[in-house]
Amino acid sequence: MIKEVLYAYHNETTNVDNHRFKSWEHCYDFFKQNRQNFDDDKVVDHACLHLAFYLASWGMLRNSFLLQRDYLIHKPFIENIVRKEKYKILLAGNELDFHRHQDIEILEQLIADTRAIYQPFLYESKKEEVSHLEITDTLTSKILLGVFGVIPAYDRFFREAARLHGMSGQFNQRSFLQLQSFFNYYQFEFEGFIEETSTEHMKYTPMKTIDMYFWKVTEILSAKKGSQMIERLINFSSEFRLQDSIKRVVIKQSSDSKTSTQDIRNFIIEILQAEKASGEESADICSRDVHKAMNLKNSYPSVCGAMASLELFPYEVIYAPPSGKSSTVTYRYKL
Numbered sequence: 001m002i003k004e005v006l007y008a009y010h011n012e013t014t015n016v017d018n019h020r021f022k023s024w025e026h027c028y029d030f031f032k033q034n035r036q037n038f039d040d041d042k043v044v045d046h047a048c049l050h051l052a053f054y055l056a057s058w059g060m061l062r063n064s065f066l067l068q069r070d071y072l073i074h075k076p077f078i079e080n081i082v083r084k085e086k087y088k089i090l091l092a093g094n095e096l097d098f099h100r101h102q103d104i105e106i107l108e109q110l111i112a113d114t115r116a117i118y119q120p121f122l123y124e125s126k127k128e129e130v131s132h133l134e135i136t137d138t139l140t141s142k143i144l145l146g147v148f149g150v151i152p153a154y155d156r157f158f159r160e161a162a163r164l165h166g167m168s169g170q171f172n173q174r175s176f177l178q179l180q181s182f183f184n185y186y187q188f189e190f191e192g193f194i195e196e197t198s199t200e201h202m203k204y205t206p207m208k209t210i211d212m213y214f215w216k217v218t219e220i221l222s223a224k225k226g227s228q229m230i231e232r233l234i235n236f237s238s239e240f241r242l243q244d245s246i247k248r249v250v251i252k253q254s255s256d257s258k259t260s261t262q263d264i265r266n267f268i269i270e271i272l273q274a275e276k277a278s279g280e281e282s283a284d285i286c287s288r289d290v291h292k293a294m295n296l297k298n299s300y301p302s303v304c305g306a307m308a309s310l311e312l313f314p315y316e317v318i319y320a321p322p323s324g325k326s327s328t329v330t331y332r333y334k335l
Helices: 002-015 022-033 041-057 071-082 085-092 101-124 137-147 156-164 173-185 187-197 206-223 227-239 244-248 261-277 287-293 300-308
Strands: 282-286 315-319 330-334
Touching: 002 187, 002 206, 022 041, 022 085, 022 137, 041 071, 041 137, 071 085, 071 101, 085 101, 101 137, 101 173, 137 206, 156 173, 156 206, 156 282, 173 187, 173 206, 187 206, 261 282, 261 287, 261 300, 282 287, 287 300
Parallel strands: none
Antiparallel strands: 282 330, 315 330
């Protein structure tokens, strides 16, 4: 399933001349190839153009302070961040493993340094008091994806697909660890795709493939087309749910004991409250996950009924077959 979705994304890039997806490739490749040349003013100028156009291709100039400046707004980032030796090594293809404490520290410092560079430009673009405003997670992550390839872009599409797979949509350490685990779990598929698509000038990074996969998943689900493909995606995402909340909510349910709809409803509420306590704004619940976690048998109608009758949290239906009572029914609850 992973490779199928990745190729659906990749084929768009290869089948259409000058597709906007290629802006990432051009940007990332330029920074990688010129990692030793950023003392050259012409290289810095060219790098600013690549980064600016890549961000424009991915919608980052809409309603943004970047729209008020030319491409050289990125020059301080290149001169003060990209030139640093501790970050320059990332351009050489050194991958971060978020299960290593030192790598998480590098990423978090890189995020903080990047925000600090762009923050003054944000303040200057506003006339009112804006000391409470910060550079968005979306912009920060897209810059780091385009230059270093070390983190996915935390945009709306990515967040929705991450939550569908039971992962955090927040731009934080918990999410980074979950993404690393997801990549490691399906390493054979991800690395197989990377090897098969690599060329002399382009090799996708692990986190770029994560970005591609989650972005394409949401696009497929949003299109409301190809119901078989959608159902397969729902089934697949349900197989790997890093539901920390479910792990925290311990249920010892005998398969012989009778479980009421209220019992199921209480279990779901505990899951959602745990997600809310961890800082999530929404959470996706699939009937299959609840059914399995509670060790139920042939109780999908009861699970779906419980999911639809919560009063504490409003929801939207992410997926439901015509029957509305199957293992793939998935709701997104607003927390």
